Amino acid sequence: MYTVGTAGHVDHGKSTLVKALTGIDPDRLPEEKEREMTIDLGFAHLKMPSGQQVSIVDVPGHERFIKNMLAGVGGIDLALLVIAADEGVMPQTREHLAILDLLQVSHGLVALTKRDLVEPDWLALVSDEVAETLKGTALEGAPILPVSSTTGEGLTELLEAMEDQLAQVPERADRGQPRLPVDRVFTLTGFGTVVTGTLIDGSFRLGEEVEILPRRKRSRIRGLQTHNRKVELAPPGGRTAVNLAGMTLEDVHRGNVLARPGQLKPTRALDVKLRLIPDALRGIENDDEVDMFTGAAEALAHVSLLEGKQLRPGEEGWVRLRLRDPLALVKGDKFILRLPSPSATIGGGEVVDTSPRLHHRFRAQTLNWLRSLEAGSPDQILLQALAGDQPVERSPALKKSGLPADQADESLRRLLDSGQALALDSHLISAAAWQSMSARVKRDIETYHRRFPLRPGISKEELKNRLGLSLKVFNAAVAEWARAGQLADRGAFLADASFEVQLSPELQRKLDGAMAALRQKPFAPPSESELGLSPEELALLLAQGKATRVSDNVLFETGAYQQMIDRTVEHVGKQGNITLAEFRDLFDTSRKYAQAFLEHLDERRITRRVGDERVLGPAARRA
Ligand SMILES: Nc1nc2c(ncn2[C@@H]2O[C@H](COP(=O)(O)OP(=O)(O)O)[C@@H](O)[C@H]2O)c(=O)[nH]1
Ligand SMILES: [Mg+2]
Numbered sequence: 001m002y003t004v005g006t007a008g009h010v011d012h013g014k015s016t017l018v019k020a021l022t023g024i025d026p027d028r029l030p031e032e033k034e035r036e037m038t039i040d041l042g043f044a045h046l047k048m049p050s051g052q053q054v055s056i057v058d059v060p061g062h063e064r065f066i067k068n069m070l071a072g073v074g075g076i077d078l079a080l081l082v083i084a085a086d087e088g089v090m091p092q093t094r095e096h097l098a099i100l101d102l103l104q105v106s107h108g109l110v111a112l113t114k115r116d117l118v119e120p121d122w123l124a125l126v127s128d129e130v131a132e133t134l135k136g137t138a139l140e141g142a143p144i145l146p147v148s149s150t151t152g153e154g155l156t157e158l159l160e161a162m163e164d165q166l167a168q169v170p171e172r173a174d175r176g177q178p179r180l181p182v183d184r185v186f187t188l189t190g191f192g193t194v195v196t197g198t199l200i201d202g203s204f205r206l207g208e209e210v211e212i213l214p215r216r217k218r219s220r221i222r223g224l225q226t227h228n229r230k231v232e233l234a235p236p237g238g239r240t241a242v243n244l245a246g247m248t249l250e251d252v253h254r255g256n257v258l259a260r261p262g263q264l265k266p267t268r269a270l271d272v273k274l275r276l277i278p279d280a281l282r283g284i285e286n287d288d289e290v291d292m293f294t295g296a297a298e299a300l301a302h303v304s305l306l307e308g309k310q311l312r313p314g315e316e317g318w319v320r321l322r323l324r325d326p327l328a329l330v331k332g333d334k335f336i337l338r339l340p341s342p343s344a345t346i347g348g349g350e351v352v353d354t355s356p357r358l359h360h361r362f363r364a365q366t367l368n369w370l371r372s373l374e375a376g377s378p379d380q381i382l383l384q385a386l387a388g389d390q391p392v393e394r395s396p397a398l399k400k401s402g403l404p405a406d407q408a409d410e411s412l413r414r415l416l417d418s419g420q421a422l423a424l425d426s427h428l429i430s431a432a433a434w435q436s437m438s439a440r441v442k443r444d445i446e447t448y449h450r451r452f453p454l455r456p457g458i459s460k461e462e463l464k465n466r467l468g469l470s471l472k473v474f475n476a477a478v479a480e481w482a483r484a485g486q487l488a489d490r491g492a493f494l495a496d497a498s499f500e501v502q503l504s505p506e507l508q509r510k511l512d513g514a515m516a517a518l519r520q521k522p523f524a525p526p527s528e529s530e531l532g533l534s535p536e537e538l539a540l541l542l543a544q545g546k547a548t549r550v551s552d553n554v555l556f557e558t559g560a561y562q563q564m565i566d567r568t569v570e571h572v573g574k575q576g577n578i579t580l581a582e583f584r585d586l587f588d589t590s591r592k593y594a595q596a597f598l599e600h601l602d603e604r605r606i607t608r609r610v611g612d613e614r615v616l617g618p619a620a621r622r623a
Pocket of ligand 1: 014036
């Protein structure tokens, strides 16, 4: 959806051209009909030869109604600059062109109207003059088409050129954050209050809850229309009419913004990049009062220069504006500044920071901050600070971003909510780094499973060290992998979620045989080497928990192992201690096994050696 806006000097034929193209008279007010002059914005829509629907905003050309012009020009994609062939370039031609240039409306075309009133050589002369005037502006090189709304001559060519230009306009960004700068409010009997504007940054849906800013009054979308047709969903870019439940004409005005509740925070202070037009009446200085126009809004603004003592016509600089009344703005919004008296456009630019640090004692810092902000959004800047492939500690990362604390927190919340970053315990990692780390771990684990198909998985301890992560961060990562179903947390091991040790019947028989051998003489079983298992097979028995290793070459069936602990603890409990010989007799085992087992118990602190005897150790209760 695109919106075309007219521009140009009064009486040059803008409204007549809109009517000739669309059949809709944009001058709808009785006073406009009576005076035959556009006073306020007019609206029409047009079906292009391709079938594409285009919205049209017709603006007043008279200098006295420039504020209405500014309320309408904010949302346009394509400018239709109208210049009467018999008069040529006039003051509001230049002023409107300067405004389009400041707002960076870089797509457009010129209609040289009233061609029926001039001779061909005059037409050629005016055409050259216009091309010259466009030079150095955002519309330099725009096509110039002679037309007559009276005879219809050139209208087809104009439409074709318009279609060509529209094809070059990039589609309106859908940021999922719809906002409608309100340029018209009216009531319809039986329907209540309707607001209109050019919807930007997202779509509105019938029935959804909205908020009118800056007052923050809530409402619900009871009806939604584009081009006089009811719709369920209004996409960004087009003229949109919204019927608001429970609103009166007192509640909402031109310049308000309709958005989702909580999405926008109105502000009274903003830092901007300001450019003064070369033929501005004068420059600006600290403490100047200017009129700011942005979206469909107008606000009185107090000027503080962030660099230098003044900004002269033709110059560009960083300026802080303090608004008398709050406005709901977004970084990147374009604006126009005018002197209140004598009333004149002096410049315009782009909003860069909507919540500036209010005390800018350290100007250099503020300027650095603005320059980096100009290059990216706070979210992008914070994401930059998380760059690198390792998780980084939260507070140093937020500091490194250079964002003011509240903005850093806000951006972080957005990054976490949208999945662009992830919190791992006290650390943060960008989604990109997390994905590559996860992919690397998954690859490592797959390789490990292939090489060691009998092992339950990769050792967590080993992986943690390889990744260079602290235990807490590593555990948080493991929990995240397990939650996402990517990997399975298997105690001391990490495995692919779908991995199970696959035993051949032959191997199963071998392992069963080994277990049977262990059980046959449970307290004096064959040694590891006597079992005849490979290290891999042995590791499997241990990992499965079927056997428990006590020393290098000594292992027991786990049930027997536990029994030996229980009975030893019981014996020491009763007798106060146990000797090697007593242990050997208790289990009818060899001296070698008795020694290995008791040393193992000492190690687990179930027993403690005192001379030749063992007494209970601190871990005995838990054993
Ligand atoms: N002869 C002639 N008159 C025109 C043409 N276009 C507009 N006009 C007349 O010029 C006057 C101003 O037109 P209007 O559309 O109101 O101008 P606007 O102020 O730019 O909107 C009206 O009297 C129109 O009838 C045209 O192509 N040829
Ligand atoms: Mg008009």
